[in-house]
Amino acid sequence: MGRLLYYTKSVCPMCLETVYAAIEEECDGIYMKKECKEHGGFKTLVWRDNAKNYLKWLSFGGMDVEKLPRTTGEVDREIGEVSFSGEACAQPCSGALMTTNRCNNNCPVCFTRDSSEPLYEPSLDECKNLIIQYKNKAGDNALLELCGGEPTVREDIFEISKFASQNGFHYIQLNTNGIELAKSGEYCEKLKASGVTTVYLGFDGVTQKPYINKYGRDMLGIKTSALENCKKAGLAVVLVTCVIPRVNDNELGDIVAFAKANMPTVKGIYLQPISYFGIYPKGDIRRITIPEVLRSLELQTDGEIKASNFSPGAYEHPQCSFNGCFILSKGNRLKSLTSFSKKERNPEGYKRIRQSIKNTWMPGRVPMLTIGGMAFQDAWNIDILRIMSCSVQIIGWDNKMIPLCSKYLTSCSGEKIHPGIS
Ligand code: SF4
Ligand SMILES: [Zn+2]
Numbered sequence: 001m002g003r004l005l006y007y008t009k010s011v012c013p014m015c016l017e018t019v020y021a022a023i024e025e026e027c028d029g030i031y032m033k034k035e036c037k038e039h040g041g042f043k044t045l046v047w048r049d050n051a052k053n054y055l056k057w058l059s060f061g062g063m064d065v066e067k068l069p070r071t072t073g074e075v076d077r078e079i080g081e082v083s084f085s086g087e088a089c090a091q092p093c094s095g096a097l098m099t100t101n102r103c104n105n106n107c108p109v110c111f112t113r114d115s116s117e118p119l120y121e122p123s124l125d126e127c128k129n130l131i132i133q134y135k136n137k138a139g140d141n142a143l144l145e146l147c148g149g150e151p152t153v154r155e156d157i158f159e160i161s162k163f164a165s166q167n168g169f170h171y172i173q174l175n176t177n178g179i180e181l182a183k184s185g186e187y188c189e190k191l192k193a194s195g196v197t198t199v200y201l202g203f204d205g206v207t208q209k210p211y212i213n214k215y216g217r218d219m220l221g222i223k224t225s226a227l228e229n230c231k232k233a234g235l236a237v238v239l240v241t242c243v244i245p246r247v248n249d250n251e252l253g254d255i256v257a258f259a260k261a262n263m264p265t266v267k268g269i270y271l272q273p274i275s276y277f278g279i280y281p282k283g284d285i286r287r288i289t290i291p292e293v294l295r296s297l298e299l300q301t302d303g304e305i306k307a308s309n310f311s312p313g314a315y316e317h318p319q320c321s322f323n324g325c326f327i328l329s330k331g332n333r334l335k336s337l338t339s340f341s342k343k344e345r346n347p348e349g350y351k352r353i354r355q356s357i358k359n360t361w362m363p364g365r366v367p368m369l370t371i372g373g374m375a376f377q378d379a380w381n382i383d384i385l386r387i388m389s390c391s392v393q394i395i396g397w398d399n400k401m402i403p404l405c406s407k408y409l410t411s412c413s414g415e416k417i418h419p420g421i422s
Contacts, residue, residue, distance in 0.1 A: 002026040002033070005051055006068035007075045011084060012036030013379035016411045018084060020072045021383065025051035029289070032381050044380040047319070049291040057291075060311060061318020062345030079384050084409065085417045088401045092393040093315060093353045095134045095401065096145040096175075099127060099160060103150040104179050109214045109242065110279040111272075111376065111408060120420060127160045134395045135167060141354050145173045145200070152180035152187075158194040165195025171358050175200040175240075177219070178226030188226075188233035198267070198361050199230050203239035206258050210248035231265040236363040238268040243293060243373075245274075245286040252293070253300025256334070259369055263328055267361045271373035276380065277410040290322050290375055297371070301334075305371065309336040314343030315353055317386040321374045325360065328367035337368075350391060377405040379412070 002024030010021035010032060021034035023046065030047035047054045055065045069075040082089060100121040103110075122130065135142060144164050151157050151174060161172050174196045181188050181199065191199075203223050204210035211219040230237050239259055243249055252271070259266045273288045274280070294307035305326070312318030326334040346352075360370045377386060382405060390403030396418075407418045 009384040014039040048289045060342045062314040088393045091350045093391040094143040096147045099151045101149040102153045143171045144169045147175045161194040173198045182222040182225035185229045188229040192233045198236045205248040205251040206254045213247045236267045240270045268370040275376040276378040277408045315349035316391040323372040
């Protein structure tokens with residue numbers, strides 16, 4: 001029996017029914033515990049640290065931990081009408097346009113695809129309408145991500161980007177596995193000319209192992225060629241790593257070294273502890289949580305990067321993300337510009353975050369590197385208090401913005417609360 005920290009709501013991973021969940025401290029970490037009337041109890045690690053440090057992290061992310069719901073009645077009062085099937089409550093920092101669910105790879109692990117889903121691909125006109133709808137809703141300064149599946153399987157991806165650029169999006173991010181970008185420098189030049197500023201490149205390590213595990217084949221050469229072509233075309237690159245225990249959690253230090261060697265084209269490293277939605281190996285659930293990622297970064301860089309350089313996101317729920325910013329200084333060392341410090345929550349905070357992403361992830365010569373990450377949620381650990389302040393949202397039909405974690409929520413048997421891809 002653990003020590004109760006607070007109550008929230010989650011879902012049963014078998015049937016996706018909403019259930020109350022207790023967040024409790026045990027001797028080796030913080031756990032979510034919940035029970036479905038039909039499918040029994042579930043217990044999942046959410047934070048590998050003690051309660052003192054966990055609550056300090058939440059508090060530094062701007063939460064009043066004294067006011068966390070201590071009873072199920074308080075949870076109901078706190079969340080009101082918010083549900084996992086509803087729309088996002090907060091303004092998005094970033095909106096993702098799902099351009100297709102086709103892909104040019106067939107990975108054994110994928111957040112965004114589901115092999116059982118029929119083909120979904122909005123027409124060019126539909127994409128244009130969704131972009132305008134998003135702009136009207138999210139306002140000026142909004143950031144746009146072009147996602148898939150794999151967005152580069154669309155021949156008209158340049159037209160989509162060009163349309164967004166002409167309609168006031170100054171930051172356009174292409175989320176890609178890099179296969180098309182590796183094939184030709186000309187392709188990257190066309191992306192740049194169409195308005196894409198930043199390539200969010202899946203990059204799981206500097207050895208073959210994580211690629212064979214995640215993509216089913218070695219892709220390191222493709223990733224480095226894609227990066228070289230982006231460099232020549234003047235595109236900024238963010239390396240995006242799905243961190244999987246015993247697969248690539250020992251490569252974080254080497255990824256930092258690789259990023260340093262490719263600055264200022266590489267603007268950021270974004271670490272995503274593996275979550276279990278979309279496509280994943282069933283029956284092999286391994287967790288790594290944010291404090292473990294931060295400790296690994298410190299250990300594997302021999303203290304060049306320190307866990308104390310990072311703060312929680314203070315617009316989204318603090319348990320969702322961490323961020324740090326560094327500058328390459330004398331002796332080829334990364335010097336931290338940020339530290340673990342208390343932030344204020346502010347409903348207008350999305351404006352500052354949009355601006356900060358533009359400042360740090362757009363092409364430019366300043367040798368700055370952000371290191372951050374987001375711990376997406378799955379049916380085992382999803383928490384309605386986190387969904388309520390979700391900052392990364394999917395552009396849906398009918399003027400709807402859906403929190404990414406509810407959008408992709410997948411039950412053990414592959415069912416979804418939000419089926420389809422938009
Ligand atoms: S996408 Fe998920 S992890 Fe990220 S801010 Fe939204 S709820 Fe949190
Ligand atoms: Zn159930």
